[in-house]
């Protein structure tokens with residue numbers, strides 16, 4: 358048999374394609390990352406073609422055998438890419454026909470690269486969604502651990518980067534834990550929506566062969582087939598959605614990193630990163646730089662960029678497949694790789710950071726961070742809150758002028774502002790009391806953060822279980838397809 362390496366579509370053409378056309382149109386460097394999924398998609402497709410008597414059983418069997426060899430080559434990094442063939446789909450099909458002969462040409466019956474690439478990318482991103490959610494769970498675990506150890510660690514809470522009210526380190530870390538919990542849920546929600554199989558939509562209109570799309574959908578671990586063939590090959594909102602999930606996660610990471618950078622400065626001195634997750638300076642011997650946090654913050658740019666790329670690229674595209682869509686893989690693959698790497702390292706950076714509790718308390722105790730509590734105290738003495746606010750405002754002014762903290766003022770001094778103030782005020786306004794009394798649901802008191810910790814752990818465990826089940830389901834499919 359003479360096998361000519363020519364384009365899959367060469368029949369219609371008389372002229373040869375220019376080398377620069379191939380260079381310009383190839384997607385192999387990016388879509389070769391989907392090689393495994395492409396073979397799985399083909400295995401599901403050919404088993405269906407056999408079951409529906411669309412191709413002879415013996416041809417199907419030899420295709421299956423050939424695909425298994427290719428799978429083995431891919432797994433062992435022995436699959437050689439031929440850069441004269443434009444993408445991974447073409448590479449695998451050529452390799453198959455090279456191995457098993459003309460029967461290989463029957464694999465593409467009732468299928469197009471349009472539905473093939475759509476199903477491959479869904480399978481690829483489906484795994485990305487599960488992996489991202491799982492990495493988010495790990496980071497959340499590190500944050501919860503800090504919260505468990507620091508229910509009584511007092512620190513300033515900020516609004517407008519100004520001291521606002523005292524909080525605890527537990528409350529601060531849990532704030533991030535819940536942000537990351539939502540990010541993880543978002544990935545799983547996206548997973549849920551992309552859990553439909555476009556294979557069998559063919560080029561755009563479906564096919565005349567009596568295919569069974571429910572069979573391929575279930576063989577590949579999808580809940581069901583997509584409903585409309587034209588939607589199936591033009592839909593990339595599952596890609597955009599994942600790009601958003603990644604961007605939102607990275608934005609949350611960037612806030613955490615920004616705070617860690619600030620907190621490790623001499624001015625704050627709240628935290629010291631472990632030596633093994635920091636770097637020094639080539640010129641200033643004293644430096645210990647929070648480079649990891651800065652890089653994570655910096656990489657937010659490319660992750661948001663991927664989302665903008667996808668939104669812009671899909672805007673105004675007419676139905677159905679257009680070659681523009683080939684540009685969807687690189688940005689999102691890279692953005693998921695970035696987010697996963699950032700989550701992995703931040704889980705370790707956070708887990709090994711040393712918080713300076715004395716410094717946090719010292720900073721909190723200086724100033725008038727307990728002003729709200731003094732006003733709340735007056736409210737307990739039947740002063741309307743608005744009036745109390747004005748009274749405390751005057752006391753704060755005096756505190757700033759004299760440099761004496763509110764709780765360090767004598768009763769006599771305090772009573773200048775209101776004769777409702779009595780000795781019990783000293784049981785009310787020390788920062789530890791301010792924290793302890795914020796027992797409202799979701800508040801910063803140790804009893805409230807204990808509830809939050811249970812909630813966070815519950816969310817984490819539910820998600821872990823869901824990720825485990827989905828992963829298991831997909832792995833079972835791969836095992837079956839390889840039988």
Ligand code: ARG
Nearest residue numbers: 384444470471474678682683
């Ligand atoms: N390499 C192409 C992609 O990634 C495969 C689909 C090609 N389909 C086509 N009609 N040219 O989108």
